[in-house]
Amino acid sequence: MGADANDTSDLDGHRARLRTRFREGGGDAFADYELLELVLFRSIPRRDVKPLAKALIRRFGSFAEVLAAPAPLLREVEGVGEGVALDLKIVEAASRRIARGAVAKRTVLSSWDAVLEYCRSSMAFAEREQFRLLFLDKRNAVIADEMQQWGTVDHTPVYPREVVKRALELAATAVILVHNHPSGDPTPSQADIIMTRQIIEVAKPLGISVHDHIIVGREGHASLKGMRLI
Numbered sequence: 001m002g003a004d005a006n007d008t009s010d011l012d013g014h015r016a017r018l019r020t021r022f023r024e025g026g027g028d029a030f031a032d033y034e035l036l037e038l039v040l041f042r043s044i045p046r047r048d049v050k051p052l053a054k055a056l057i058r059r060f061g062s063f064a065e066v067l068a069a070p071a072p073l074l075r076e077v078e079g080v081g082e083g084v085a086l087d088l089k090i091v092e093a094a095s096r097r098i099a100r101g102a103v104a105k106r107t108v109l110s111s112w113d114a115v116l117e118y119c120r121s122s123m124a125f126a127e128r129e130q131f132r133l134l135f136l137d138k139r140n141a142v143i144a145d146e147m148q149q150w151g152t153v154d155h156t157p158v159y160p161r162e163v164v165k166r167a168l169e170l171a172a173t174a175v176i177l178v179h180n181h182p183s184g185d186p187t188p189s190q191a192d193i194i195m196t197r198q199i200i201e202v203a204k205p206l207g208i209s210v211h212d213h214i215i216v217g218r219e220g221h222a223s224l225k226g227m228r229l230i
Helices: 002-025 032-043 050-060 063-068 082-101 112-123 160-169 190-206
Strands: 130-136 142-150 174-180 209-217 220-223
Touching: 002 032, 032 050, 032 063, 032 082, 050 063, 063 082, 082 112, 112 130, 112 174, 112 209, 112 220, 130 160, 142 160, 160 174, 160 190, 174 190, 190 209
Parallel strands: 174 209
Antiparallel strands: 130 142, 130 174, 209 220
16 A cells, blocks of 8 residues: 555656646757656546657657557557547647648748748648648738648649649639658659649649749658759
């Protein structure tokens, strides 16, 4: 009985210390597993969650990748049940909503870092390729953010005329193309470059500009405009 009481006391003390550190200094100085512990505290109130947090980081690689992992894969980790997986996906959804709020209705040229962060948080850790479109008005503010296509692990079919058709429906004057490379390497392929140039060719006569094509991956991002490929 005494040993159980000591275990409970140690657990409560560890949680209190971690919460105090967060309250006083925020999360920037926390290791990924420590930040994950804080999330897991609420999902698993009476158990040491440090081993589970470290196991999740080992399996998926980082805090962001744990949140982005599909629920079925999360549940494959011992100690992760339906409730824990759901809580992690709720945190992921909240983080994406915050990132989206940072770019919605704002001029992208004045919040480019926020645009990049939103694209990375939304797509960088996905297991399949996704093709997303940010539609802009004449002030270069985001008026719509839409996922146009889902693909396989290494290919997404994109139809230039569909991109332009949707831009016209929204009365957008410009678009930013975004897609991810599940391999992690954001280096554009020759197919990426050709597809982007085809969209530019179809859009230009209709007064629609393609500001950029951003490719995101676990290892960072690439801008076709920045690389002078468009």
